[in-house]
Amino acid sequence: MxxxxxxxxxxxxxxxxxxxxxxxxxxxxxxxxxxxxxxxxxxxxEGEDEQSQSVLETAFRDARSDEWKEFLADCLKFEAEIAKEISIEKFTFAELEEEEQSLERLRRWFRDLKKRDALQLPAAEQAQKALNSCIDSLEAYAQSVYSAQNGGE
Structure with a gap:
């Protein structure tokens, strides 16, 4: 459940x-x-009164907020990992493949969270921006990998 x-x-x-x-x-x-x-x-x-209804809404909102926070934290970790690989100039296809898998995990997780977010919390928009930033970072890293592997062309 x-x-x-x-x-x-x-x-x-x-x-x-x-x-x-x-x-x-x-x-x-x-x-x-x-x-x-x-x-x-x-x-x-249905809640008997507004306060009773609010208890369930708050529990659901808090659960989704916690999930979005965790997702955002993982996006930051992903970005930090990409920055680290660039700083040490680790431009290998093996590393690129590993980072692509990490990004795919973030994409699946985002889709799952979005399905569960019936309240359409503002954090979902932040998460979309963070995911887009991860995608951009990986694209830039991939360009560096291909450039390094092709002798700097």
Whole structure:
């Protein structure tokens, strides 16, 4: 359920906004639970009052915010890694391939986070900019690698 974007309410109980992007994840979790002999129930609930509703919204918002912060931190690590490789002039295809894999992991992670962000938090826009910066950094590094491997042409 966590991978779907749910937040824990109590042991064994999870909450998600009632939004279409969560249907597939709920269906997978239901199938997995029931195939293992477990019990799975989906309930549509509403807070009794504004404060009750706010508790769930806050939990969901905080969970997404934490994920976006972690993503942004990893983007900074990626950028630092590229800067380090440039500073030590490590312009090898093996290193480029490793960095391409790291960027692909960031791209997949961004897509997953975006699917779960039903509240469309402002941090998603920051994350998109950070990811674009990572892409630009890798492109510049790749140019340096190809130039070094082709004898500085």
């Amino acid at each position: 966590r991978k779907t974007g749910a937040v824990p309410v109590i042991s064994g109980a999870w909450a998600l906004p009632n939004a279409p992007q969560f249907s597939e994840g709920i269906a997978k979790a239901k199938e997995l639970c029931r195939s293992a002999g477990g019990t799975f129930a989906v309930l549509n609930v």
